[in-house]
Amino acid sequence: MTAQRTDTGRLTVALETIEGYGMRQRARCRVVRPTTPLEVAMVFADAREAGVTVGLRGAGCSYGDAALNDGGAVLDCSRMNHILAWDPGSGELTVEPGVTIEQIWRHTLADGWWPPVIPGTMAVTVGGAAAGNIHGKNQWRDGSFGEHIVRFDLLLPTGQVVLCARDQHPDLFFAAIGGWGLLGCITSITLRLRRIYSGLVHVTQTAHGDLDSLLAALDAGTVEATHLVGWIDTAARGRHLGRGLLKSMREPIQGEDPDPALWLDPNSQPPPSRLYGVLPTTWLPILGKPIATPIGIRLANRAQWVRGNLPGAAHPHYERYVPANFILNFVPNFKRIYLPGGLIQHQTFAPRAVAPRLFGAVLARSQALGLEPSLAVLKKHKPSPFLLNYLPDGYSLALDYAVPRRSEARTLELMRELNHLVAEHGGSFFLAKDSTLTPDDFRRAFAPATLERFAALKAQYDPRELLQTDIYRRVVRPAQDLAAIGG
Numbered sequence: 001m002t003a004q005r006t007d008t009g010r011l012t013v014a015l016e017t018i019e020g021y022g023m024r025q026r027a028r029c030r031v032v033r034p035t036t037p038l039e040v041a042m043v044f045a046d047a048r049e050a051g052v053t054v055g056l057r058g059a060g061c062s063y064g065d066a067a068l069n070d071g072g073a074v075l076d077c078s079r080m081n082h083i084l085a086w087d088p089g090s091g092e093l094t095v096e097p098g099v100t101i102e103q104i105w106r107h108t109l110a111d112g113w114w115p116p117v118i119p120g121t122m123a124v125t126v127g128g129a130a131a132g133n134i135h136g137k138n139q140w141r142d143g144s145f146g147e148h149i150v151r152f153d154l155l156l157p158t159g160q161v162v163l164c165a166r167d168q169h170p171d172l173f174f175a176a177i178g179g180w181g182l183l184g185c186i187t188s189i190t191l192r193l194r195r196i197y198s199g200l201v202h203v204t205q206t207a208h209g210d211l212d213s214l215l216a217a218l219d220a221g222t223v224e225a226t227h228l229v230g231w232i233d234t235a236a237r238g239r240h241l242g243r244g245l246l247k248s249m250r251e252p253i254q255g256e257d258p259d260p261a262l263w264l265d266p267n268s269q270p271p272p273s274r275l276y277g278v279l280p281t282t283w284l285p286i287l288g289k290p291i292a293t294p295i296g297i298r299l300a301n302r303a304q305w306v307r308g309n310l311p312g313a314a315h316p317h318y319e320r321y322v323p324a325n326f327i328l329n330f331v332p333n334f335k336r337i338y339l340p341g342g343l344i345q346h347q348t349f350a351p352r353a354v355a356p357r358l359f360g361a362v363l364a365r366s367q368a369l370g371l372e373p374s375l376a377v378l379k380k381h382k383p384s385p386f387l388l389n390y391l392p393d394g395y396s397l398a399l400d401y402a403v404p405r406r407s408e409a410r411t412l413e414l415m416r417e418l419n420h421l422v423a424e425h426g427g428s429f430f431l432a433k434d435s436t437l438t439p440d441d442f443r444r445a446f447a448p449a450t451l452e453r454f455a456a457l458k459a460q461y462d463p464r465e466l467l468q469t470d471i472y473r474r475v476v477r478p479a480q481d482l483a484a485i486g487g
């Protein structure tokens with residue numbers, strides 16, 4: 001592939017090393033950053049001619065290799081970042097794929113609208129959110145990201161643009177959402193946002209002494225809350241295994257906030273750049289480094305549990321919407337506390353009936369190997385209607401593992417063991433977080449017909465496999481092959 005001249009000027013191709021969010025998977029790729037659909041089509045044509053594969057990339061917030069394409073080209077959508085249309089009457093928003101969740105709330109908050117599904121970072125792009133069909137803390141109630149997409153333009157590897165909606169090319173609509181950028185490049189997308197009546201959320205936090213009671217509280221919380229998230233003390237063992245705190249958030253109803261304009265002003269949302277008015281947040285990645293050591297992890301978990309049990313900790317209060325959801329975005333480069341070894345996130349999705357046993361086993365096995373996760377987050381889910389659905393009628397447990405060099409081999413062995421355990425229990429996996437799955441474990445999370453259907457769509461719309469990523473070659477394609485031979 002070479003640099004190309006287009007109507008908009010020179011489109012350069014640079015050889016770069018890019019990495020996943022966990023800072024463990026790297027790829028040497030020819031990276032190109034188009035600014036228009038026409039340029040995307042030109043990149044596809046150029047790559048076809050040169051016999052080079054193309055991997056799509058948004059903000060690169062996937063932890064492993066979902067947006068890497070070692071040895072090939074990477075089409076980075078981050079410069080296709082314009083808001084194309086906004087209707088504050090209906091809440092319908094049309095954007096280019098590189099628009100981030102942050103751009104959305106900054107644009108729509110003052111009109112009383114909020115992105116319907118948000119992840120734990122506002123850096124994620126709309127293209128990446130759609131291709132991963134991401135979930136939020138309200139997934140059990142409001143569904144996944146894809147469920148709020150009205151329509152999108154998909155630029156196929158052939159250069160043809162297809163408008164996809166529930167009633168137009170539904171095969172592509174339901175497969176490209178959650179299809180990991182393997183069928184085409186989303187070049188514009190229309191979403192329906194959610195009405196809110198305040199920039200505050202009502203928060204209650206409660207402490208629960210073991211996993212069963214935490215899961216029971218998560219279920220009971222659905223009556224009042226709009227968003228629910230559990231934190232687990234990964235250092236607690238034995239009968240306290242899985243104890244934790246449940247944060248229940250509720251969006252205020254109309255009239256509840258006496259001065260909605262104040263907090264709906266996007267400028268009122270970001271937290272201060274100094275902790276307790278003194279410490280610059282830019283120092284936190286340096287000061288926080290001990291948190292990523294085994295002793296630090298234990299102490300930080302214990303401290304959080306004790307804090308969550310202090311008198312007054314359960315007192316209901318209001319928090320600003322943005323810091324309540326995206327606090328880490330205001331600590332630049334916090335993930336660098338995990339260097340030099342990086343970070344693995346392991347997220348287990350479990351059907352309701354097996355979740356207590358499976359999550360208990362995952363936590364206990366990590367502890368037995370001396371590999372307590374630095375962070376454990378629990379959420380509640382319901383299935384989504386998309387082809388490669390990973391969401392169960394149940395729960396997920398996301399665990400962050402620091403991977404210092406000395407325990408790297410043990411951690412990777414633990415990941416393999418946990419993946420088998422999840423597959424055996426009928427659980428599922430989320431490719432955004434993965435870096436360790438085998439094709440066989442991935443295959444077991446789907447009915448064989450599902451993977452065969454995805455393979456058939458790939459063969460129909462991308463017969464020359466122009467669109468590829470490292471995770472496609474490592475997991476998805478071999479899993480499809482296994483499904484096809486009934487393996």
Ligand SMILES: Cc1cc2nc3c(=O)[nH]c(=O)nc-3n(C[C@H](O)[C@H](O)[C@H](O)COP(=O)(O)OP(=O)(O)OC[C@H]3O[C@@H](n4cnc5c(N)ncnc54)[C@H](O)[C@@H]3O)c2cc1C
Pocket residue numbers: 021055056057058059060061062063066067077097118119120121123124125126127128129131132133134135136180181182184185186187432433469
């Ligand atoms: C701190 C943190 C917290 C997170 N919390 C959550 C969470 O709560 N819930 C959740 O579900 N996820 C969460 N994630 C994961 C994140 O939402 C997904 O990895 C998401 O896909 C990343 O979007 P991105 O823009 O960074 O895309 P990338 O990671 O760059 O790419 C993701 C996928 O999208 C494809 N893609 C990108 N652009 C396009 C396009 N224009 N057309 C077609 N395909 C495209 C890529 O090929 C790739 O397969 C979190 C990640 C981080 C780092």
